[in-house]
Amino acid sequence: MQNLRRIFKAVESYSRTVETKFGMTGPQLWALWELGRNSPLSLKDLAASMHLSPSTVVGVIDRLIAKDLVTREPDQADRRRVCLSLSTKGKELLDQAPNPAQDQLIKGLKSLNPGQLKTLSLSLESLVKTMAADKLEAPFFFAEE
Amino acid sequence: MQNLRRIFKAVESYSRTVETKFGMTGPQLWALWELGRNSPLSLKDLAASMHLSPSTVVGVIDRLIAKDLVTREPDQADRRRVCLSLSTKGKELLDQAPNPAQDQLIKGLKSLNPGQLKTLSLSLESLVKTMAADKLEAPFFFAEE
DNA sequence: GCTTTTTAATTTGCATACCTAATAATTTGG
DNA sequence: CCAAATTATTAGGTATGCAAATTAAAAAGC
Helix, strand or coil, rough: CCCHHHHHHHHHHHHHHHHHHHHCCCCHHHHHHHHHCCCCCCHHHHHHHCCCCCCHHHHHHHHHHHHCCEEEEECCCCCEEEEEECCCHHHHHHHHHCCHHHHHHHHHHCCHHHHHHHHHHHHEEEEEHHHHCCCCCCCHHHCCC | HHHHHHHHHHHHHHHHHHHHHCCCHHHHHHHHHHHHHHHHHHHHHHHHHHCCCHHHHHHHHHHHHHHCCCCECCCCCCCCCCCECCCHHHHHHHHHCCCCCHHHHHHHCCCCCCHHHCCCCHHHHHHHHHCCCCCCCCCHHHHHC
């Protein structure tokens, strides 16, 4: 329990690290990641990938555009839509700002030997099963695996 | 990684469960828990235990008092301070609203046999060590173990 | 004792993240 | 061609969260 707690805390602290280090909030970097993975995106699709309402995401995107990290252009094919993409500046920032929490986790997992990894996997699987969390989707900080 | 992800997601969804089920936000229940553990508390001490600034916690407490879940009385010994405590209604709610995410985790851990539990513990310990998360404190949803 | 400093709580002002509902523009189905 | 669905946005609301200013009370210094 104590170790799980620590892992959670490490991930939780990720958000603050981002805010102080990269001058943007968690949701803003989250949106940036989604655009980095899959671009261009319509606002609706971006909102869906973030599990947020479109009206919420409009504000996030507005602030990213104000920072010159994202571009918003009308979609030629369907003029109801917009095309959201990373700007050059946004791509650069995304390169410099990996996913600290996830990187640390991956680093930690790599330090385990195959036997440990196996038992960890099995134990977690059993844990997850009992927690009935199977259906739930991945949160943003694991989005890229 | 997938299983860790699911556990995170389950805990993340806890907040929404609380909001819809108990009509209050995460920080509000968090404050309620702290008062349930250790009462009465001064505003400053409550803020410290939640790792938030006092000015933030004033608002949270205001809303809890408006819901008649918390009482705020001046401290007799030091009249600069206030004594924050659970109201009768607050105690009742806290009894009905355990910590779903944590309870699920505990339930999951109990389902493991001793050998699994041991290897899980060892694996997580190794993981934590590499993540250098040792120093970090427990987040609220693990505060009661 | 009296003044200065410190401490506690609050208020104010600001930015952000959320949501629902309403609106405008556009596409699609019939 | 027109009604219905879809897309983005705006409007209006609540809640977090902070720093800075304010008020009141206690503690410290002299």
